[in-house]
Amino acid sequence: MVAPAAQASSLAAFQARAQRCLEASHHQLCQQALLEAEALQRRASARSAYPCQTLLLGVQADLIMQQLKAGRGAQAVVDLQAATRGCSGL
Numbered sequence: 001m002v003a004p005a006a007q008a009s010s011l012a013a014f015q016a017r018a019q020r021c022l023e024a025s026h027h028q029l030c031q032q033a034l035l036e037a038e039a040l041q042r043r044a045s046a047r048s049a050y051p052c053q054t055l056l057l058g059v060q061a062d063l064i065m066q067q068l069k070a071g072r073g074a075q076a077v078v079d080l081q082a083a084t085r086g087c088s089g090l
Helices: 011-024 027-046 050-067 074-086
Strands: none
Touching (some): 011 027, 011 050, 050 074
């Protein structure tokens, strides 16, 4: 179950938290960003915004890889930027 705070997450707040996760590899930041990404991709799915949902799923994979210390560096940041653009209005 997704925490209520994550359900209310805005795309901008998620983007900022995910960016900090990718830069700092802080476990709690990454975990919170993952929960927010999950809530956002479910919202995208409910709105039939499947391209956005797919982008968010990719960012979730990047966040998990970051937590596992196998991050993709600059490519993960590019993925996050693409999701932010592709999900505007979510």
